[in-house]
Amino acid sequence: MKRLIIVSNRLPVKIEKNDEKLEVIPSAGGLATGLKSYHKSNNSLWIGWPGLNAESRKEENQITTLLQKEACLPVFLNENLIENYYDGFSNTILWPLFHYFIEYCKFKEDFWQAYKKVNEIFAEAIIANANENDTVWVHDYQLMLVPEILKRKRPDLSIGFFLHIPFPSYEIIRILPWREEILNGVLGADLIGFHTYDYARHFISSVKRLLGHDVDFNKINLENRQIYIDVFPMGIDYKKFEDKALEIQTKPIQERSKEHQDIDRFLLSVPNRKLILSIDRLDYTKGIPARLKAFRHFLRNHPEYKERVSLIMLTVPSRVDVKQYQDLRSEVEKLVGSINGYYGTINWNPIIYFYRSMPFDNLIELYSSADIALLTPLRDGMNLVAKEFIASKINHKGVLILSEMAGASKELGEAIAVNPNNIGDVSNAIYKALIMSDEDQKKSITAMQDRITRYDVYKWASDFVEALHKTEEKQAEYQARKVSVSLKTKLKDAYENANQRVLFLDYDGTLQRFFDTPKAAVPDAELIRLLNILANDTNNELVLISGRDQQTLNEWFGDKNYTIIAEHGAWIKEKHANWRERNPKKSNWKENIRPILESYVDRTPGSLIEEKTHSLVWHYRKADIELGVLRALELRANVSNLISNQDLEILEGNKVIEIKVSGINKGSAAIEYLTDKTFDFLMAIGDDWTDEFLFKELPKNALTIKVGTDKSAAKYYVDSYKDVRTLLKSFIENN
């Protein structure tokens, strides 16, 4: 049976050594808390670092045995690797960069080497434990190279990757010295998931710009595979929070925990006292100093709230060995001290500060008792605390103030959204939250609860895994139609057994690779030799059928004994005959369209116009890819208005927009060519959608082959022009 293997830097539990005794303790952090519940109920295996450096082989074995009970498998890393891979590359390069804290990045080669090494170690551990066709789900920024290593070594595995932190804009990722390696690493996956559309769009844009891959909406077309990109906003274990909140609230007062009773007493000691809560790891991305300054601004501007409102701030120690985190702690503690010192009274501390983590029950007590959650990260992949606060509000009272820089803000539209950098804005939001009516609180809390209860962590995880299986099916369908070794033999047999063969071959992208400018794609000697041998066989008719202009094709192949169909069928030169225009039509339509295309050339650096007898073509292969696509859309809309009453049409090819006289296409040209001819072997090969006319119009028994991974009417697929050449070569080789 197929099994799911979850892979992340940390396991959902960590091993600690207390008094020489090994103990299993739940891990903190968003990924671990979120996915743990799904893992438990799905019979999966979780591979990750156990959080402790084993001192001996014996200890490693003990840890492995302890973790087996949790369906976990440890990856052991030594101290030096952890320092360079985790503290180093992951947390002083990728983490700050992806959260737009460029000034915190330290680009060090040693870090990179360790990151590569650890990713290899993880991949090896997966390979050693994965059965054939298992599903592997790799998590987060520490393991971005793992998908590529796995795909290379174990192509049978179905691989998903999910990034829990933001994916930054192209302008940021391009700074990274190892940007191509990181992107290629992730592209080993079959499905890549992000929390929000913005992150997905940044990723796609970086892949297009830095690697030059073709992207078709949310699908990246590599030469031999398709990779899907999608958005899966991570949810929480809603029921767990709701049930615990219910249990806590219905507990008789005397049975409540000491902490809970303290909170109750604190709130009751002053009439209408309010509690604001913030919970985060102590991390510079969470915007803690700015939040404190905003609270100070609020206290200054609203003295009427003296002794009536307190901010409980739980900051959980994190990455304590990294200097920026140590500096941040000092800054936060200084600010807390100065605010309490200035505004506090004998009976009241405006800020109640904790620097530690708390047991789950205490966390829920805080969530349920707080009137307001103030969550103001400067950047945050999602922010699960926001969702947990909402889920714990079983009495529908409470207000969420949420940074618009947190991924969660996309789903929690009813929260008070703030720009965390705008201290006045946050201070106003606090006031607004304090005076919000019960009715309004209920309305927004209920709306948010409805949403996050539906898309909880189980739904999130099962949606991802299901989408990954669907990708597998799509890949399988593509692979099934791919010209395999056995199919190649069948095609060769059919070729050899036939006496009257017709081969329709497109040129660019089919027989030849793409170049920056169309003129540069001159046929090489090897190709000419191959085509000549095919054409010289008296049983063959070789038809070059291309969108290219007639002059160039004539220059390149005019003296050969091939039939040439140029400009998508506007011109034909049958073997040994002269060129003939198929659908002569004279008009001055170009004079109206050319200036428009010229304006696009002016505004889109790198693009150019090509003129053919019956068409004008705008090429944007060399332009900035995103601008090119945008302009192509614009141009299409512009021109379609203009040509609506004329006998013209727009064709969109591979990085080209062609405006041409209508009714002329490769399909009709091929059919006309075949009239009165007999044949017992018909093959057509092409790469873009102008070739689809050909695939659709040819008789049913034609062997149609598409180059590339796009959806096609062709019967079979090959990956690239190289495979086309290999296939054709196999026809003329004697075995």
Ligand code: GDG
């Ligand atoms: C990363 C991304 C993304 C916190 N303090 C205690 C405690 N927690 C739990 C919370 C929550 C989790 O830790 C924190 O999750 P976040 O999502 O807020 O933040 P990160 O750890 O930075 O997580 C983040 C997440 O991955 C998931 O994709 O949302 O953007 O940065 O579950 O409840 N739990 C306990 N005691 C504490 O003191 N028991």
